[in-house]
Amino acid sequence: MTKKPSVGALSAPLVESLIRDADTLRLGIERTATGATIVDAGISVRGGLEAGRRITEICLGGLGKATFSPDVRFPRWSTAIQITTADPVIACLGSQYAGWSLSEGDFFALGSGPARALWAQEKLFGELEYKDTVDSAALIMETDKRPPDTLIAHIAKECGVSEDKLTLILTPTTSLAGSVQVVGRVLEVALHKAHSIHFPLDRIVDGAGFAPVPPPAADFLGGMGRTNDAVLYGGEISLYVEGPEDEAEQLANGLPSSTSRDHGRPFGEVFAGYNYDFYACDAGLFSPAVVTVTALSTGKSFTAGAYEPKLIEKSFSGA
Template sequence: MTAKPSVGKLSAPLVEALVQDAETLRLAVDRTATGARIVDAGIAVRGGLEAGRRIIEICLGGLGRATFQSDVRFKRWGQAVHVTTADPVIACLGSQYAGWSLSEGDFFALGSGPGRALAAKETLYEELAYKDASDSAALVLEVDKRPPDTLIAQIAKDCGVAEDKLTLILTPTSSLAGTVQVVGRVLEVALHKAHTIHFPLERIVDGFGTAPVPPPGADFLTAMGRTNDAVLYGGEIALYVEGPEDEAEQLANGLPSSTSRDHGRPFGEVFAGYNYDFYACDAGLFSPALVTVTALSTGKSFTAGAYEPALIERSFGG
């Protein structure tokens, strides 16, 4: 494996700071009987926007920054999350992407964050030629209940760390922190789609993304719809790539959510139309609304897609 930054080591201070500031951030922290640390960011406690912002940076493996900024694109929804990274491929796909399937009994979650790169259970890591080494692990789970202790023990084992060196951060989608951390994946979904349409990941040099912060939904389905719509119809990203100019243009044209057959309706309606089967939805929908790709070889930029203010209002304002 090529020597690359350790997302585990870079994110460890961010995890410790989150725990240290738990009371201020309205989080709860406890440990299992065998020592694993559980951070509740919105189940039995309120959590908040700032907690969500920090969790984005943990998910990015210490290789990215998330900030709140004013957003004038949508009349009623004037706050956005802006994400930048030092290494978009490792930060977004090697760490932030929710790609580790975790289940036991009736519990199921997709693990995201730096701990994924320690376990490296997904074939994606072979393509990235990346596997992390760290003595501590952190994962973010978008769930509204605690994982079984036996599953927690297995996660620690798969990550190759002692249980007391494992931290699981739980972020229900309908919580404030959960809402923010999902919207903070706006750049990650673009990287994932670039991978899906077979653009060489090693040619993606840099990038950033912005998406509006929706009001949290009162229930999981509403929350999932709003957070997805924030990206699909309000998300904007820019990528800087190496290689021929025409291939940068092809990437720009292939990335936006408007390329999908399911584009044009709030995600909640799309999801219901597939009988709530997430995997029946067109995978090409999960990408930002507006995309700009710059070819570093010539400095020329290509833009495709468009915001959908009416769909944002329909989704957020319901």
């Protein structure tokens, strides 16, 4: 049996590099009294696209590459982030997926990145048969607030590391870095939906994806809307799977965001329609616009879904 990679060990050099280059990347660094490192990627500092790109690679647990590429599909927003991985299931679901809910008092954030595989309390990790074992932890938190010290201590304890081995990277959705790292989840949302419709994860061999980088919004809700729309209406992924050709075709037809009852409106409108209850939204909406699935047994590819340029224009321009 092939040994599974350590997302913590692979991403550790990327975390060290991010901290070392903080001034160049316009990031803020704080060391807490107990030794934890907090990286501010856009709360009280500017951050930027390159910071977001590098944070995306940390989110992928060192198993993926994030690059910027030209995008001619939406002329006013011509930069896309492209994601490739060496192991899409572990990179996306074992690391990048924002599956750790963290709260204390009025602070709330979802945690993603390699520290999740140390905690490994989500049911998903049992299905993946995966748990990491390293002595350092990095967690990405989508928030515009610094977490309380007691919560920082809790995270370190849950990960089984000392606080001086913990790095928290804070990425508000209103920042450039935050926008990039959310849109950089374009492949991850497809993997998550494939799992939710019960396609066997061990048959997903490889994958790649890209989506347009939206302009940051002025507030949290606007940022959530634009980053989701970038994926739902402008994202595209390719998956390479083992198994029968007809099951590859079935997966392709079941994955695009257009299969959802909530498809067809900017996410901000959908969200407002559910009284800002994220979990009331149809989970099937969270997937890329266009999906191509290739059956490795025959080499035949199946494509489903469509871009929505008018919705991208409406969302990104604030119209």
